[in-house]
Amino acid sequence: GLSYTWIFNNNTLYLQEDERRFVSQETGNLYLAKVEASDVGTYSCVVSSEDTQHSVQGPPAPLGIRSDGVMGEYEPKIEVRFPETTYAAKGSTVRLECFALGK
Secondary structure, eight states: OEEEEEEETTEEOOOOOOSSEEEOTTTOOEEESSOOGGGOEEEEEEEEETTTTEEEEOOOEEEOOOTTOOOOOOOOEEEEOOOSSOOOOTTOOOOOOEEEEOO
8 A cells, every 4th residue: 555646846746647747656656758847846756655654755856957958878668567467357447557768
């Protein structure tokens, strides 16, 4: 029972999952595609445990946009963290996460 919430500029970030933003409830990672000016600010992650009724907030992580237009260089890759075997009850919903990263 862990859940992840992101704080953006000291306010809870209520994300409607879309083609640009996604929070993995498996890893807690926040993914942004096509960063826009409105994304600039400070982010921190809050991890909550249902079992202990306790939450911990991580350190702030600033996000900015480079003014020189240069992107970081990294090779394209597919991030896949599927379990070796996934079991599901008939009629239930299963969500598998797969991310395409790269320039």
